[in-house]
Amino acid sequence: MEAHSQGYPYDMILNNIARFVDLADEEKDLFVSFWKKGSAKRKEYVLEPGGITKYEYFVTKGCLKVYSLDPSGGEHVNMFAIEDYWTGDLASFTLQQPSTYFIKALEDSEFLTITKDNFERMLREIPKLERFYRILYRNSLVNYIKRTNEGISLTAEERYEIFLSTYPQIANRITQKDLAAYLGITPEFLSMIRSKITKRS
Amino acid sequence: MEAHSQGYPYDMILNNIARFVDLADEEKDLFVSFWKKGSAKRKEYVLEPGGITKYEYFVTKGCLKVYSLDPSGGEHVNMFAIEDYWTGDLASFTLQQPSTYFIKALEDSEFLTITKDNFERMLREIPKLERFYRILYRNSLVNYIKRTNEGISLTAEERYEIFLSTYPQIANRITQKDLAAYLGITPEFLSMIRSKITKRS
DNA sequence: CACCTTTCTTAAACTAGTTTATTTTTTAGG
Protein backbone atom coordinates (compact mmCIF):
# COMPACT_ATOMS: atom_id res chain seq x y z
CA MET A 1 0.00 0.00 0.00
CA GLU A 2 1.64 3.23 -1.15
CA ALA A 3 1.21 6.74 0.25
CA HIS A 4 -2.27 8.15 -0.36
CA SER A 5 -3.48 4.95 -2.02
CA GLN A 6 -6.97 5.04 -3.51
CA GLY A 7 -7.15 1.25 -3.92
CA TYR A 8 -8.20 -0.67 -7.04
CA PRO A 9 -9.11 0.48 -9.65
CA TYR A 10 -8.07 4.06 -8.95
CA ASP A 11 -4.43 3.32 -8.18
CA MET A 12 -4.20 1.70 -11.58
CA ILE A 13 -5.32 4.79 -13.48
CA LEU A 14 -3.28 7.09 -11.19
CA ASN A 15 -0.14 5.02 -11.85
CA ASN A 16 -0.84 5.28 -15.54
CA ILE A 17 -1.11 9.08 -15.25
CA ALA A 18 2.07 9.17 -13.13
CA ARG A 19 4.08 7.91 -16.11
CA PHE A 20 4.06 11.46 -17.50
CA VAL A 21 2.89 13.93 -14.82
CA ASP A 22 3.07 14.18 -11.01
CA LEU A 23 -0.22 14.99 -9.35
CA ALA A 24 -0.41 16.37 -5.82
CA ASP A 25 -2.54 14.37 -3.37
CA GLU A 26 -5.46 16.79 -3.61
CA GLU A 27 -5.26 16.65 -7.41
CA LYS A 28 -5.43 12.87 -7.19
CA ASP A 29 -8.59 13.08 -5.10
CA LEU A 30 -10.12 15.54 -7.54
CA PHE A 31 -9.06 13.42 -10.52
CA VAL A 32 -10.64 10.29 -9.10
CA SER A 33 -13.91 12.12 -8.50
CA PHE A 34 -14.46 12.57 -12.26
CA TRP A 35 -14.31 8.85 -13.03
CA LYS A 36 -17.02 6.24 -12.48
CA LYS A 37 -16.66 2.48 -12.25
CA GLY A 38 -18.25 0.29 -14.92
CA SER A 39 -18.24 -3.36 -15.85
CA ALA A 40 -19.41 -5.77 -18.54
CA LYS A 41 -19.84 -9.54 -18.61
CA ARG A 42 -18.27 -11.60 -21.41
CA LYS A 43 -20.12 -11.02 -24.73
CA GLU A 44 -21.86 -7.92 -23.38
CA TYR A 45 -21.79 -4.67 -25.38
CA VAL A 46 -20.15 -1.66 -23.75
CA LEU A 47 -20.95 0.60 -26.70
CA GLU A 48 -23.15 0.24 -29.78
CA PRO A 49 -23.11 2.59 -32.78
CA GLY A 50 -25.81 5.05 -33.72
CA GLY A 51 -25.88 7.34 -30.73
CA ILE A 52 -23.21 9.74 -29.54
CA THR A 53 -20.59 8.13 -27.32
CA LYS A 54 -21.13 9.18 -23.74
CA TYR A 55 -17.82 7.97 -22.28
CA GLU A 56 -14.14 7.43 -22.71
CA TYR A 57 -12.83 4.25 -21.03
CA PHE A 58 -9.82 3.11 -19.03
CA VAL A 59 -9.78 -0.69 -18.77
CA THR A 60 -8.79 -2.14 -15.39
CA LYS A 61 -9.62 -5.82 -15.95
CA GLY A 62 -10.56 -8.10 -18.83
CA CYS A 63 -10.48 -7.49 -22.57
CA LEU A 64 -12.60 -5.29 -24.83
CA LYS A 65 -12.89 -5.52 -28.62
CA VAL A 66 -13.36 -2.18 -30.40
CA TYR A 67 -14.66 -2.70 -33.94
CA SER A 68 -16.89 -1.49 -36.74
CA LEU A 69 -18.94 -3.16 -39.47
CA ASP A 70 -18.49 -2.30 -43.14
CA PRO A 71 -21.48 -1.90 -45.52
CA SER A 72 -21.49 -5.65 -46.26
CA GLY A 73 -21.39 -6.62 -42.58
CA GLY A 74 -17.69 -7.48 -42.28
CA GLU A 75 -16.08 -6.85 -38.91
CA HIS A 76 -13.00 -4.59 -38.67
CA VAL A 77 -11.27 -4.57 -35.31
CA ASN A 78 -9.67 -1.28 -34.37
CA MET A 79 -8.02 -2.42 -31.17
CA PHE A 80 -8.16 -4.88 -28.31
CA ALA A 81 -8.13 -3.04 -24.98
CA ILE A 82 -6.82 -5.02 -22.01
CA GLU A 83 -5.85 -3.90 -18.48
CA ASP A 84 -4.16 -0.47 -18.35
CA TYR A 85 -5.42 0.52 -21.86
CA TRP A 86 -7.33 3.69 -22.73
CA THR A 87 -10.11 3.23 -25.27
CA GLY A 88 -13.41 4.50 -26.66
CA ASP A 89 -14.63 6.11 -29.86
CA LEU A 90 -12.50 9.25 -29.82
CA ALA A 91 -14.08 10.70 -32.98
CA SER A 92 -17.64 10.40 -31.66
CA PHE A 93 -16.64 11.54 -28.15
CA THR A 94 -14.67 14.54 -29.44
CA LEU A 95 -16.87 15.77 -32.26
CA GLN A 96 -20.13 14.66 -30.64
CA GLN A 97 -21.07 12.82 -33.83
CA PRO A 98 -22.86 9.47 -33.96
CA SER A 99 -20.55 6.59 -33.13
CA THR A 100 -19.56 4.05 -35.77
CA TYR A 101 -18.04 1.57 -33.34
CA PHE A 102 -19.06 -1.40 -31.30
CA ILE A 103 -17.23 -2.16 -28.06
CA LYS A 104 -17.81 -5.69 -26.81
CA ALA A 105 -16.35 -7.46 -23.78
CA LEU A 106 -14.41 -10.59 -24.80
CA GLU A 107 -13.93 -11.47 -21.11
CA ASP A 108 -15.69 -10.32 -17.93
CA SER A 109 -14.29 -6.80 -17.75
CA GLU A 110 -14.05 -3.76 -15.50
CA PHE A 111 -13.22 -0.19 -16.44
CA LEU A 112 -13.46 3.46 -15.46
CA THR A 113 -15.54 5.90 -17.49
CA ILE A 114 -15.68 9.66 -17.90
CA THR A 115 -18.22 11.86 -19.71
CA LYS A 116 -17.22 14.65 -22.09
CA ASP A 117 -18.44 17.32 -19.66
CA ASN A 118 -16.40 15.82 -16.86
CA PHE A 119 -13.39 15.35 -19.13
CA GLU A 120 -13.43 19.04 -20.05
CA ARG A 121 -14.07 20.14 -16.46
CA MET A 122 -11.23 17.87 -15.31
CA LEU A 123 -8.79 19.46 -17.75
CA ARG A 124 -9.84 22.95 -16.67
CA GLU A 125 -9.47 22.12 -12.97
CA ILE A 126 -6.25 20.10 -13.32
CA PRO A 127 -4.32 21.83 -16.12
CA LYS A 128 -1.35 19.50 -15.58
CA LEU A 129 -3.45 16.85 -17.32
CA GLU A 130 -3.27 18.74 -20.61
CA ARG A 131 0.33 17.57 -20.70
CA PHE A 132 -0.62 13.98 -19.90
CA TYR A 133 -3.21 13.78 -22.66
CA ARG A 134 -0.93 15.62 -25.08
CA ILE A 135 1.63 12.83 -24.59
CA LEU A 136 -1.01 10.07 -24.58
CA TYR A 137 -2.55 11.25 -27.86
CA ARG A 138 0.88 11.77 -29.40
CA ASN A 139 1.87 8.20 -28.55
CA SER A 140 -1.41 6.85 -29.90
CA LEU A 141 -0.82 8.85 -33.06
CA VAL A 142 2.67 7.38 -33.47
CA ASN A 143 1.20 3.88 -33.09
CA TYR A 144 -1.59 4.58 -35.58
CA ILE A 145 0.85 5.93 -38.13
CA LYS A 146 2.94 2.78 -37.74
CA ARG A 147 -0.10 0.54 -38.08
CA THR A 148 -1.40 2.41 -41.13
CA ASN A 149 2.01 2.05 -42.79
CA GLU A 150 2.09 -1.65 -42.00
CA GLY A 151 -1.37 -2.10 -43.51
CA ILE A 152 -0.24 -0.36 -46.67
CA SER A 153 3.22 -1.77 -47.18
CA LEU A 154 3.28 -5.23 -45.60
CA THR A 155 1.63 -8.53 -46.54
CA ALA A 156 -0.98 -10.11 -44.27
CA GLU A 157 1.62 -12.69 -43.20
CA GLU A 158 4.10 -10.00 -42.12
CA ARG A 159 1.36 -8.10 -40.26
CA TYR A 160 0.41 -11.32 -38.46
CA GLU A 161 3.96 -11.92 -37.28
CA ILE A 162 4.34 -8.29 -36.16
CA PHE A 163 1.11 -8.58 -34.15
CA LEU A 164 2.34 -11.75 -32.42
CA SER A 165 5.64 -10.15 -31.40
CA THR A 166 4.15 -6.75 -30.49
CA TYR A 167 1.16 -7.99 -28.47
CA PRO A 168 2.01 -11.51 -27.21
CA GLN A 169 -0.14 -10.89 -24.10
CA ILE A 170 -3.17 -10.15 -26.31
CA ALA A 171 -2.56 -12.80 -28.99
CA ASN A 172 -3.26 -15.71 -26.68
CA ARG A 173 -6.47 -14.22 -25.26
CA ILE A 174 -8.38 -13.72 -28.51
CA THR A 175 -9.83 -15.99 -31.20
CA GLN A 176 -8.41 -16.41 -34.70
CA LYS A 177 -11.59 -14.88 -36.03
CA ASP A 178 -11.13 -11.67 -34.04
CA LEU A 179 -7.43 -11.57 -34.90
CA ALA A 180 -8.25 -11.92 -38.62
CA ALA A 181 -10.70 -9.01 -38.29
CA TYR A 182 -7.90 -6.98 -36.68
CA LEU A 183 -5.41 -7.85 -39.45
CA GLY A 184 -7.96 -6.97 -42.14
CA ILE A 185 -8.21 -10.45 -43.64
CA THR A 186 -10.68 -13.37 -43.53
CA PRO A 187 -10.35 -16.12 -40.89
CA GLU A 188 -9.86 -18.57 -43.79
CA PHE A 189 -6.86 -16.68 -45.10
CA LEU A 190 -5.35 -16.37 -41.61
CA SER A 191 -5.78 -20.12 -41.26
CA MET A 192 -3.84 -20.60 -44.52
CA ILE A 193 -1.06 -18.31 -43.28
CA ARG A 194 -0.79 -20.20 -40.00
CA SER A 195 -0.59 -23.63 -41.64
CA LYS A 196 2.02 -22.26 -44.08
CA ILE A 197 4.15 -20.94 -41.20
CA THR A 198 3.79 -24.19 -39.25
CA LYS A 199 4.96 -26.28 -42.22
CA ARG A 200 7.92 -23.95 -42.79
CA SER A 201 9.34 -24.29 -39.27
CA MET B 1 -2.26 44.57 -39.97
CA GLU B 2 -3.69 43.35 -36.68
CA ALA B 3 -2.59 44.24 -33.15
CA HIS B 4 0.91 42.98 -32.32
CA SER B 5 1.37 41.51 -35.81
CA GLN B 6 4.54 39.54 -36.41
CA GLY B 7 4.09 39.54 -40.21
CA TYR B 8 4.36 36.54 -42.55
CA PRO B 9 4.99 33.72 -41.78
CA TYR B 10 4.62 34.15 -38.04
CA ASP B 11 1.08 35.53 -38.10
CA MET B 12 0.07 32.39 -39.97
CA ILE B 13 1.34 30.02 -37.27
CA LEU B 14 0.02 32.29 -34.48
CA ASN B 15 -3.44 32.32 -36.08
CA ASN B 16 -3.30 28.56 -36.25
CA ILE B 17 -2.46 28.39 -32.53
CA ALA B 18 -5.21 30.92 -31.75
CA ARG B 19 -7.83 28.40 -32.94
CA PHE B 20 -7.50 26.65 -29.57
CA VAL B 21 -5.59 28.85 -27.09
CA ASP B 22 -5.12 32.58 -26.49
CA LEU B 23 -1.54 33.67 -26.07
CA ALA B 24 -0.60 36.97 -24.45
CA ASP B 25 1.59 39.30 -26.55
CA GLU B 26 4.74 38.38 -24.64
CA GLU B 27 3.93 34.68 -25.08
CA LYS B 28 3.58 35.28 -28.81
CA ASP B 29 7.03 36.87 -28.93
CA LEU B 30 8.49 33.98 -26.96
CA PHE B 31 6.69 31.43 -29.12
CA VAL B 32 8.00 32.93 -32.35
CA SER B 33 11.57 32.87 -31.01
CA PHE B 34 11.59 29.05 -30.98
CA TRP B 35 10.78 28.72 -34.69
CA LYS B 36 13.14 29.18 -37.65
CA LYS B 37 12.27 29.86 -41.27
CA GLY B 38 13.10 27.26 -43.89
CA SER B 39 12.41 26.75 -47.57
CA ALA B 40 12.77 24.22 -50.37
CA LYS B 41 12.63 24.51 -54.14
CA ARG B 42 10.34 22.23 -56.15
CA LYS B 43 11.72 18.63 -56.22
CA GLU B 44 14.10 19.36 -53.32
CA TYR B 45 14.16 17.04 -50.28
CA VAL B 46 13.28 18.55 -46.91
CA LEU B 47 13.93 15.26 -45.08
CA GLU B 48 15.54 11.96 -46.07
CA PRO B 49 15.35 8.76 -44.01
CA GLY B 50 18.19 7.16 -42.11
CA GLY B 51 19.06 9.85 -39.58
CA ILE B 52 16.99 11.12 -36.68
CA THR B 53 14.54 13.84 -37.67
CA LYS B 54 15.79 17.18 -36.40
CA TYR B 55 12.60 19.20 -36.93
CA GLU B 56 8.87 19.38 -36.93
CA TYR B 57 7.39 21.58 -39.68
CA PHE B 58 4.61 24.10 -40.14
CA VAL B 59 4.06 24.80 -43.84
CA THR B 60 3.40 28.42 -44.81
CA LYS B 61 3.61 28.18 -48.62
CA GLY B 62 3.73 25.45 -51.27
CA CYS B 63 3.17 21.73 -50.97
CA LEU B 64 5.21 18.95 -49.36
CA LYS B 65 4.85 15.22 -49.98
CA VAL B 66 5.52 13.01 -46.93
CA TYR B 67 6.18 9.42 -47.99
CA SER B 68 8.09 6.21 -47.40
CA LEU B 69 9.40 3.43 -49.61
CA ASP B 70 8.50 -0.22 -49.04
CA PRO B 71 11.07 -3.05 -49.35
CA SER B 72 10.44 -3.35 -53.10
CA GLY B 73 10.79 0.38 -53.70
CA GLY B 74 7.10 1.31 -53.92
CA GLU B 75 6.16 4.79 -52.74
CA HIS B 76 3.53 5.21 -50.00
CA VAL B 77 2.36 8.75 -49.39
CA ASN B 78 1.44 9.52 -45.81
CA MET B 79 0.14 13.05 -46.38
CA PHE B 80 0.37 16.11 -48.56
CA ALA B 81 1.12 19.18 -46.46
CA ILE B 82 0.03 22.52 -47.91
CA GLU B 83 -0.21 25.99 -46.33
CA ASP B 84 -1.33 25.96 -42.67
CA TYR B 85 -0.52 22.22 -42.23
CA TRP B 86 1.67 20.75 -39.50
CA THR B 87 3.92 17.91 -40.62
CA GLY B 88 7.12 15.93 -40.03
CA ASP B 89 8.03 12.42 -38.93
CA LEU B 90 6.42 12.42 -35.49
CA ALA B 91 7.68 8.92 -34.59
CA SER B 92 11.30 9.75 -35.33
CA PHE B 93 11.06 13.21 -33.75
CA THR B 94 9.36 11.90 -30.60
CA LEU B 95 11.24 8.68 -29.99
CA GLN B 96 14.53 9.94 -31.45
CA GLN B 97 14.68 6.88 -33.70
CA PRO B 98 15.92 6.86 -37.31
CA SER B 99 13.38 8.33 -39.70
CA THR B 100 11.64 6.16 -42.28
CA TYR B 101 10.15 9.04 -44.25
CA PHE B 102 11.06 11.24 -47.16
CA ILE B 103 9.67 14.76 -47.33
CA LYS B 104 9.92 16.30 -50.78
CA ALA B 105 8.72 19.69 -52.01
CA LEU B 106 6.19 19.32 -54.85
CA GLU B 107 6.18 23.10 -55.31
CA ASP B 108 8.56 25.86 -54.18
CA SER B 109 7.74 25.85 -50.48
CA GLU B 110 8.30 27.75 -47.25
CA PHE B 111 7.85 26.54 -43.71
CA LEU B 112 8.78 27.06 -40.06
CA THR B 113 10.84 24.48 -38.17
CA ILE B 114 11.46 23.65 -34.53
CA THR B 115 13.97 21.27 -32.93
CA LYS B 116 13.02 18.75 -30.25
CA ASP B 117 15.00 20.68 -27.60
CA ASN B 118 13.21 23.88 -28.51
CA PHE B 119 9.86 22.13 -28.67
CA GLU B 120 10.29 20.83 -25.14
CA ARG B 121 11.62 24.14 -23.85
CA MET B 122 8.71 25.93 -25.53
CA LEU B 123 6.15 23.69 -23.77
CA ARG B 124 7.88 24.22 -20.42
CA GLU B 125 7.98 28.00 -20.84
CA ILE B 126 4.48 28.35 -22.35
CA PRO B 127 2.40 25.68 -20.57
CA LYS B 128 -0.76 26.88 -22.37
CA LEU B 129 0.64 25.17 -25.47
CA GLU B 130 0.23 21.76 -23.84
CA ARG B 131 -3.48 22.31 -24.44
CA PHE B 132 -2.93 23.36 -28.04
CA TYR B 133 -0.86 20.29 -28.89
CA ARG B 134 -3.22 18.03 -26.93
CA ILE B 135 -6.03 19.17 -29.23
CA LEU B 136 -3.85 19.12 -32.37
CA TYR B 137 -2.71 15.54 -31.74
CA ARG B 138 -6.21 14.45 -30.81
CA ASN B 139 -7.57 15.83 -34.10
CA SER B 140 -4.77 14.17 -36.06
CA LEU B 141 -5.56 10.93 -34.28
CA VAL B 142 -9.24 11.19 -35.21
CA ASN B 143 -8.24 11.75 -38.86
CA TYR B 144 -5.80 8.83 -38.84
CA ILE B 145 -8.39 6.51 -37.34
CA LYS B 146 -10.82 7.54 -40.07
CA ARG B 147 -8.22 7.04 -42.80
CA THR B 148 -7.15 3.65 -41.41
CA ASN B 149 -10.78 2.53 -41.38
CA GLU B 150 -11.29 3.72 -44.94
CA GLY B 151 -8.19 1.83 -46.07
CA ILE B 152 -9.51 -1.33 -44.46
CA SER B 153 -13.18 -1.21 -45.35
CA LEU B 154 -13.51 0.74 -48.60
CA THR B 155 -12.52 -0.05 -52.18
CA ALA B 156 -9.88 2.02 -53.98
CA GLU B 157 -12.63 3.72 -55.97
CA GLU B 158 -14.47 4.81 -52.83
CA ARG B 159 -11.23 6.07 -51.25
CA TYR B 160 -10.50 8.05 -54.41
CA GLU B 161 -13.88 9.79 -54.30
CA ILE B 162 -13.54 10.53 -50.58
CA PHE B 163 -10.12 12.08 -51.21
CA LEU B 164 -11.51 14.30 -53.97
CA SER B 165 -14.33 15.59 -51.79
CA THR B 166 -12.25 15.91 -48.59
CA TYR B 167 -9.20 17.61 -50.12
CA PRO B 168 -10.35 19.37 -53.33
CA GLN B 169 -7.69 22.05 -52.81
CA ILE B 170 -4.95 19.39 -52.76
CA ALA B 171 -6.35 17.11 -55.51
CA ASN B 172 -5.75 19.62 -58.28
CA ARG B 173 -2.17 20.41 -57.20
CA ILE B 174 -0.74 16.89 -57.33
CA THR B 175 -0.07 14.30 -60.03
CA GLN B 176 -2.08 11.11 -60.53
CA LYS B 177 1.04 9.17 -59.66
CA ASP B 178 1.39 10.83 -56.25
CA LEU B 179 -2.34 10.49 -55.63
CA ALA B 180 -2.18 6.76 -56.44
CA ALA B 181 0.69 6.42 -53.95
CA TYR B 182 -1.50 8.15 -51.34
CA LEU B 183 -4.47 5.87 -52.06
CA GLY B 184 -2.27 2.77 -51.85
CA ILE B 185 -2.79 1.66 -55.45
CA THR B 186 -0.80 1.74 -58.70
CA PRO B 187 -1.12 4.69 -61.11
CA GLU B 188 -2.39 2.20 -63.70
CA PHE B 189 -5.25 1.13 -61.49
CA LEU B 190 -6.12 4.74 -60.63
CA SER B 191 -6.24 5.42 -64.34
CA MET B 192 -8.70 2.55 -64.78
CA ILE B 193 -10.87 3.89 -61.94
CA ARG B 194 -10.91 7.36 -63.48
CA SER B 195 -11.90 6.15 -66.93
CA LYS B 196 -14.60 3.96 -65.37
CA ILE B 197 -16.03 6.96 -63.46
CA THR B 198 -15.88 9.19 -66.57
CA LYS B 199 -17.77 6.65 -68.69
CA ARG B 200 -20.39 6.23 -65.97
CA SER B 201 -21.29 9.94 -65.75
C1' DC C 1 8.93 26.36 -79.97
C1' DA C 2 10.94 22.01 -80.00
C1' DC C 3 12.92 18.39 -77.69
C1' DC C 4 13.31 15.18 -73.97
C1' DT C 5 11.61 13.49 -69.91
C1' DT C 6 7.94 12.45 -67.07
C1' DT C 7 3.18 11.30 -66.60
C1' DC C 8 -1.03 9.13 -68.13
C1' DT C 9 -3.62 5.55 -70.52
C1' DT C 10 -4.80 1.03 -72.26
C1' DA C 11 -4.77 -3.86 -72.18
C1' DA C 12 -3.46 -8.65 -71.06
C1' DA C 13 -1.46 -11.90 -67.94
C1' DC C 14 -0.94 -12.54 -63.13
C1' DT C 15 -1.32 -12.82 -57.68
C1' DA C 16 -2.85 -11.87 -52.98
C1' DG C 17 -6.66 -12.37 -50.66
C1' DT C 18 -12.06 -13.52 -50.77
C1' DT C 19 -16.10 -16.37 -51.01
C1' DT C 20 -18.62 -20.33 -50.45
C1' DA C 21 -19.14 -24.77 -48.74
C1' DT C 22 -17.97 -28.87 -46.06
C1' DT C 23 -15.53 -31.18 -42.27
C1' DT C 24 -13.01 -31.27 -37.95
C1' DT C 25 -11.78 -29.28 -33.57
C1' DT C 26 -12.46 -26.51 -29.53
C1' DT C 27 -15.07 -24.37 -26.04
C1' DA C 28 -18.51 -22.83 -22.74
C1' DG C 29 -21.76 -23.88 -19.63
C1' DG C 30 -25.98 -26.76 -18.03
Next chain:
DNA sequence: CCTAAAAAATAAACTAGTTTAAGAAAGGTG
Protein backbone atom coordinates in the same frame (compact mmCIF):
# COMPACT_ATOMS: atom_id res chain seq x y z
C1' DC D 1 -18.81 -34.81 -17.97
C1' DC D 2 -21.50 -34.14 -22.14
C1' DT D 3 -23.37 -31.77 -25.71
C1' DA D 4 -24.66 -27.88 -28.63
C1' DA D 5 -22.67 -24.11 -30.62
C1' DA D 6 -18.90 -21.60 -32.07
C1' DA D 7 -14.33 -21.57 -34.08
C1' DA D 8 -10.76 -23.42 -37.08
C1' DA D 9 -9.08 -25.93 -41.10
C1' DT D 10 -9.16 -27.29 -45.93
C1' DA D 11 -10.10 -26.67 -50.73
C1' DA D 12 -11.90 -24.81 -55.12
C1' DA D 13 -13.81 -21.08 -57.70
C1' DC D 14 -13.58 -16.18 -57.83
C1' DT D 15 -12.27 -10.86 -57.69
C1' DA D 16 -9.78 -6.57 -56.65
C1' DG D 17 -5.76 -4.81 -57.59
C1' DT D 18 -0.71 -5.62 -59.65
C1' DT D 19 2.69 -6.17 -63.18
C1' DT D 20 4.58 -5.58 -67.46
C1' DA D 21 4.82 -3.38 -71.69
C1' DA D 22 4.02 -0.09 -75.19
C1' DG D 23 1.92 4.02 -77.02
C1' DA D 24 -0.18 8.92 -76.29
C1' DA D 25 -0.25 13.18 -73.95
C1' DA D 26 1.74 16.74 -71.01
C1' DG D 27 5.17 19.71 -69.22
C1' DG D 28 9.49 21.98 -68.04
C1' DT D 29 13.81 23.75 -69.73
C1' DG D 30 17.32 25.05 -73.37
